[in-house]
Amino acid sequence: MMQWETVIGLEVHVQLATQSKIFSGASTAFGAEPNTQACAVDLGMPGVLPVLNENAVAMAVKFGLAIDAEIPETSLFERKNYFYPDLPKGYQTSQMAQPIVGPGNVEITLDDGSVRTIRIHHAHLEEDAGKSLHEDYHGMTGIDLNRAGTPLLEIVSEPDMRSAKEAVAYIKALHAIVTYLGISDGNMAEGSMRCDVNVSVRPKGQAAFGTRAEIKNVNSFRFVEKAIAFEVERQIELIEDGGKVLQETRLFDPERDETRGMRTKEEANDYRYFPCPDLLPVTLDSAYVDHQRARMPELPSEKRHRFENQLGLSAYDAGVLASSRAMAEYFEAVKETCDDAKQAANWVQGELSANLNRENLEIGDSPVTAEQLGGLIQRVMDDTISGKAAKQVFQALWDGEANSADAIIDARGLKQVTDTGAIEGMIDQVIADSPVQVAQYREADEAKRGKMIGYFVGQVMKASRGTANPQQVNSLLKQKLDDT
């Protein structure tokens, strides 16, 4: 049986979070009525000219710095010429020969905690096209140009990934970088990150790459994984049956979890790239790059190291908590409130994550705020409530019963009883009610007693409806049972 190796390279289009478009003043907000956010420039009216949005340049440079890439002093916009109804000018203004971001590196963390480096070939700026709407027009096509001219940063990797999992880890790493930098909202459902996946297979040990297929426009982590899985299987089967993989563009169909070849006619494009005569070359001197460097926020890898080294978290915890900006910010806010990094990490990764996963929510949508969770942890740490009661309180916060842990603790009477007299009363009652168990306990040796005391603790806790401090119960019980 032949052993196969998968080779994956990705082109990820990241929609930049500028207020206005890359070459015009029209708004980039998502979801407006069709064609209400397209000005004369976006419509490609006769006589209009593009003016480069400086924020898009700054964002691209920040990305370059984040992946430790070379920022060339000069980059150039070119025209990629092709006809399509949602491409108003008949060309896309893009970059090819001289992109704004040169070669760099992105670190990815795999599930087993191992770290790999994926090389970035380059990243370039370009304008997005509009959208063709094929439904509801009675066999005709509707064109919405709101998206036309939205700035995109296309990040092109080297073919460095060897599995669907690595590809997903890579996209997640990019997602973390762009959201940390604040250069994209990273909203994949709204198309803020779209991937073209290049997949090929080769016999293990072979140096030369196999023929690749490009799967266009895959727009979720899950779809990337599925599309690759399907494509790898398809290619291996094809080759093993004596066929050949065609170099072609394919589309992923999420309904059927399969990829399909596009008509080859659309492949025969000669884009006739040439420098755009309406835009000057972009010149970035070292002072500009330094200026941007000074404004870089803390990046995922830096945060991970800080969590590990300064907050004393395990490498694993630090990695998980730093994996997304939203997660890291939530964790840091919890930690800020309760002042205990380890407790905060445990709760965020434990109870909170479990609930989020169960209800398929992002951390940004958590019904429990970081301040609420921090407040809850404080009450555990100052012994106001037991760990067990804390889980109840968390659930109540999740369900929106009240605004703070304290309010729920009060309402439900969960305050831990630490009054020795009260606990002693309950213990005396339990001892009086359990003569058989008491006799057995007293006859047992020290080793057996350790196990048997659990029964009494359980009874006392039950009597206190969980509010008695378990450690206190334990030690008082021992005194009373052992004394006589």
Next chain:
Amino acid sequence: MHDKTLTELADGLEAGEFSSRELCQAALERIEHLDGELNSFITVTSEQALANADAADAARKAGDAGPLAGLPLALKDIFCTQGVRTSCGSKMLDDFVSPYDATLVEKLRQAGAVNIGKTNMDEFAMGSSNENSFYGPVKNPWDLSAVPGGSSGGSAAAVAAGLVPAALGTDTGGSIRQPAAFCGITGLKPTYGRVSRYGMVAYASSLDQGGPLARTAADCALLLETIAGHDVRDSTSVARVVPNYTAELDTSLSGLKIGLPKEYFGDGLDPEVETAVREAIKVYESLGAKVCEVSLPHTHLAIPAYYVIAPAEASSNLSRYDGVRFGHRCDDPTDLEDLYKRTRAEGFGEEVKRRILIGTHTLSEGFFDAYYLKAQQVRRLIRQDFLDAFDEVDVLMGPTAPTPAFDLGAQKDPVSMYLQDIYTIAVNLAGIPGISVPAGFAGNRPVGLQVLAPHFAEAQLLGVAHQFQQATDWHLKRPAFGKETA
């Protein structure tokens, strides 16, 4: 009134000799009487013009008149004008009404100028005779059997026939200077980047430049002052102070060094044109200028390089005319490809299609290096030729075109038509400014003297042209056509 220069008319308005309404009314009547024959206008905006004239008169009364207040002008139909058809001489844009004003149009309006209408032109500015217009050819007022030149042929003919005192045009390879020469008027192509291209329908973006056509260099100076300057909407416009060109017209020519490029006086130059140009240069010598021969060794490569670069840019610039959003759309397209093919086959004329095909070819995989990149290298050499020459001399002079205006229908072969621009085209490739001034006649047809200056030296260029017009009266000659009409 139709014999007067823009400057004289401005003085007349200021002195209250006539109102802007009277002036514009007269221009509209003259167009009404004469343009049926000349065909220099595609659209005349009478109502708007009179309303704007009234507004200018009111502003003048209120002491609030701009530098061009109430002066009638015509715009080449390549400048986008809000609410007015902007056809670019093409069937493709026959029904296109621009939703916005070009920067140049906005500046003229702010200065108080009154737009009388949109002038005829070669389709998408591609041509040297104005015979490539969807709206039919324009005739030369000096000889109705001759072409007015192109592509700004309508603007040049309208000024020459006294329909308007001045007009705006564009020059990509000679399209202001050559028709100015053919029609016996003054036409200035500014430095690339001096005038905003925003709202000027693009032909070849790295070469296109808007500029004035008028009776005199002084009038061109007045107009350039208004239209020049940096525009945030055009990244290729240059942020440089705009001089007061009018104030700098009266510079002495004593000691001025004039270079005569020997390549501009070679084979193919009409002997009568050469005689007129050499006479004009003698006038300069008599005014104290020094003349020497210089060489622009890569001149012979200018036309080949231009006909790679300009069509390449045009093929991309004209892709937007696809029948989807505006302009011509074929009837009942069966599918997308049919829509594209028939829309573009029907909407574009022959010369436009030819250049789109040339440009598409030269940008294609496998040809790009040999054509486009090579042409760009040649372009740098041509630019360097001029920079080297300007190390030796202040200005360059020569004929604007190798011949006087030719007969309508005389140039059947595209390449012989392209050769019309042999002295003008290199100037666009280099980006420097050039002006054509009337310098005599070959038979009954005018001859233009071309003067070239270094980048952004328009003040010097206009001064040199103005001094010539102080010493000669070629610019005062008027054609017989329309002489009897008021």
